Amino acid sequence: SACTVSMGTRRAGGGSASGRDPPPAAMFADGTAPGAEVESLWRSARSARCEAKSCQTGKISTAETAVQSHTSRDAAVQVDQSKDDVQDFQPEVQVDYPSLLTFLQRVEDAVIKELNKNWKSRAFDGFEVNWTDQNETVLCLHTLSYPEAQDQKLQVTSVSWNATGSVVACSYGRLDGGDWSTEKSYVCTWNLDRRGLNPQRPDLVVDVPSSVMCLAFHPSQPSLIAGGLFSGELVVWDTSRREDPVTWRTGMTDDTHTDPVYQVKWLPDAKHRNHAQLLSVSTDGKILVWREERGGLLALAEGFALVAQQIPRSAQLKKFAKGEAAVGVTSLSFSHFDPHVFVVGVEGGYSLKCSMAAGPLALQQTGSSVPLRAPAELAFSPHRGPLYSVSCSPFHRNLFLSCGTDGQVHLHSMLQTQPLVSLQVSKKYLFCVRWSPVRPLVFAAASGEGKYSSAAKYKVRSQKRSCFVGDVHLFDLGRSSQKPAISLKQAPGECPVYCLEFNIKHTQLLAAGDAAGTVKVWQLSSDFTEQGPREMGLLEQLASESTD
Numbered sequence: 001s002a003c004t005v006s007m008g009t010r011r012a013g014g015g016s017a018s019g020r021d022p023p024p025a026a027m028f029a030d031g032t033a034p035g036a037e038v039e040s041l042w043r044s045a046r047s048a049r050c051e052a053k054s055c056q057t058g059k060i061s062t063a064e065t066a067v068q069s070h071t072s073r074d075a076a077v078q079v080d081q082s083k084d085d086v087q088d089f090q091p092e093v094q095v096d097y098p099s100l101l102t103f104l105q106r107v108e109d110a111v112i113k114e115l116n117k118n119w120k121s122r123a124f125d126g127f128e129v130n131w132t133d134q135n136e137t138v139l140c141l142h143t144l145s146y147p148e149a150q151d152q153k154l155q156v157t158s159v160s161w162n163a164t165g166s167v168v169a170c171s172y173g174r175l176d177g178g179d180w181s182t183e184k185s186y187v188c189t190w191n192l193d194r195r196g197l198n199p200q201r202p203d204l205v206v207d208v209p210s211s212v213m214c215l216a217f218h219p220s221q222p223s224l225i226a227g228g229l230f231s232g233e234l235v236v237w238d239t240s241r242r243e244d245p246v247t248w249r250t251g252m253t254d255d256t257h258t259d260p261v262y263q264v265k266w267l268p269d270a271k272h273r274n275h276a277q278l279l280s281v282s283t284d285g286k287i288l289v290w291r292e293e294r295g296g297l298l299a300l301a302e303g304f305a306l307v308a309q310q311i312p313r314s315a316q317l318k319k320f321a322k323g324e325a326a327v328g329v330t331s332l333s334f335s336h337f338d339p340h341v342f343v344v345g346v347e348g349g350y351s352l353k354c355s356m357a358a359g360p361l362a363l364q365q366t367g368s369s370v371p372l373r374a375p376a377e378l379a380f381s382p383h384r385g386p387l388y389s390v391s392c393s394p395f396h397r398n399l400f401l402s403c404g405t406d407g408q409v410h411l412h413s414m415l416q417t418q419p420l421v422s423l424q425v426s427k428k429y430l431f432c433v434r435w436s437p438v439r440p441l442v443f444a445a446a447s448g449e450g451k452y453s454s455a456a457k458y459k460v461r462s463q464k465r466s467c468f469v470g471d472v473h474l475f476d477l478g479r480s481s482q483k484p485a486i487s488l489k490q491a492p493g494e495c496p497v498y499c500l501e502f503n504i505k506h507t508q509l510l511a512a513g514d515a516a517g518t519v520k521v522w523q524l525s526s527d528f529t530e531q532g533p534r535e536m537g538l539l540e541q542l543a544s545e546s547t548d
Contacts, residue, residue: 138474138486138528141509142521144199146172146188149517154185156513158215158499162222165505166193167203167239169225170519173211175498185211187227189239192521204239216264218276226278228261234280234290234298248298250290254367255300259284263332268339277301283347285326285364287354287375304354305362305372306346312379325364333390337397343414345387351402353378353414381418383408389432395440395536396543403430409445409475413543420545421481425473431496437504440539441477442528445484446512448496471497472512474528478538485527491516 154172161168169189188202211230218224223240224247233256236248250256259282267289269275278290278298285306290298306327328347335341340356354375362372385405393399398414407426410419426447436442448471471490479485490497491514503509508529510522 138488138525139523140488140520141523142190142192142197142199142519144168144170144188144190144202144519144521145517146186146202146205147200149186149188152184154183154517155515156498156517156519157211157213159501159511159513159519160215160217160225161501161503161505161509161511162217162225163220163505164222165503165509167191167217167222168511168519168521169215169217169239170513171212171215171227172517173213173230175213175515183211184209187212187215187225187237189225204242204245206237206245208235211260213260214263216266219266226264226266228264228280228282230260232257232259232261232282232284234261234264234278236278236298246296248292248296250298255288255303255369257282257284257286257288258366259328262330265332265334279332281329281332281344283328283330285328286372287329287332287344300368300370303368303370303372304358304375305364305366306344306352306376307363307374309363310360310374311350311352311376330387331389333392333400335392335397336394341414343390343392343400343402345390345402345404347386349382349385349387349404349406351380351382351387351390351400351410351412352376353380378414379417380412381410383410388430389434391433391435391443393435393440393539394437395435396539399539399543401433401435401443403433403445405429407447409433409443411477411542413545420542421477423475423482425484428494429496431498432500434500434502436507436528437502438507438529439476439531440535443475443477444500444502444510445473445475446497446500447471447473448494471495471514472500472510472522474524476528477542478532478535488512488522490514490520491518 149172155175156170157173157175158171159168160170167189169187172186172188174183185208187204187206187208189204190197190199191203194203208227208229210233212227213230214228216226218226223238224236225239226234226236228234231252233252234248234250235246237245238247239245241247257280261280261282263281265279267277267279269277269291275292279287280290281287287304287306288300289302291301293299306329307325308327309325311327329344330347331345333343335343342354342356344352344354346352355377356375358373358375358377360374362374364372366372380402383402383404383406387402387404389403391401393401399420400412400414402410402412403425407424407428407430409423409425409430411421411423412419425445428448430445430447432446434444436444472488473484474486474488476485490512495514495516497512497514500510500512503511508524510524511519512522513519
């Protein structure tokens, strides 16, 4: 705003004639002059600067995030309880210890007597608390096949479960005739845990130029599987290598079997813990042990030969023709209690107890790169025809099973030559027998015939919900030593079942392969997978009959 300045003004007057100034009252008088306005430049300049400028910080970036620890732990806090609180909540109990001691001494004899009586009682025998879901039905979970092999009329010659129990493999070949030596065959695998499993489309198919007679997965490496061929060769495949799965093979050498290989088995290598050896048996009479070599070759490590003249005289073997010395081996099973003891089945119908520690040399040496030894120690009473399968008990060191073309299953003790039990299972051939890995008194047998029957105790879920006496027979010696507890129809008609294997990881599963080219995976009921409280005692009692 403008400033107004007021000041006094002087009025000019003329001089007097006398030359003196007039008196003060006459010289000055009051007056008002107009004000002067001066604009404030400072305020206007500052006001302009304030309007033109502003104060703003730089843009602040923000983001949301969360923190999650990898592990968690619950913690609780408990305050100490005061003695007053304890007294209020738990009133003190007065105990008369001298009287309590007198009472216990007085009743001690009576209590001990009752406890001993209860311990010897059989009132609760057979009772077992089981909190798991009970499966009362034997169910066919999967029917697996390879259509191309079936089109060639090939048969399932062997089945095997891998180390995890989730993959089942089968070999295709022929056991009933045909040009075995030149016919193409296959090894197929299915992962039963795979989503979208196609039963007619294997996860892996390996083409093999010769018929595959037997298979065995490695006991600890799930992708390795060994096979024995009709040509006498051994081959190891790695199922994780899709392009070239062949890992090791024997090739055709002087050490190779000259007859078909009917069984292979993995053995631990005593010298190299991280390696395994492979054992093979053949109808050429040889039992050979192979070790891994560089370059993908299997080299002969040690071997045995069964010669008729060196079979113990307890076996009344047929008279061999002149020059016929070798005894053809069809099957083998190792003791679960002694790694040196094994049992073999031979074409003459005998089962023989053998030892890996055998010392004597075999009489027949066929240009082998290592000396062949004679392993037989004891011969058992024969079947009435060739023997196809043997199986040592996983629960008793002396018991083993055998079966053959006479349709019988023999339960043997290694302590005597005569069988403990002889079961007439079928009127036709029995091709395979296996002990259960979890039930000491249960075993399965595979036969070549099928007809209708009924079973009262066990249930089978099939197309007609009926029970059949046919191809896969399950025995429970705790219930009957003469007839199967249940018989499962594997294939239509009289199509034989050639092979079967229990799953030692998933013990409710049993795989069986037949001449129609199919593999059926059966889910067993709880009756066949849960051990009873007195089962081991009954097995011991059964085995003790050999010494009576």
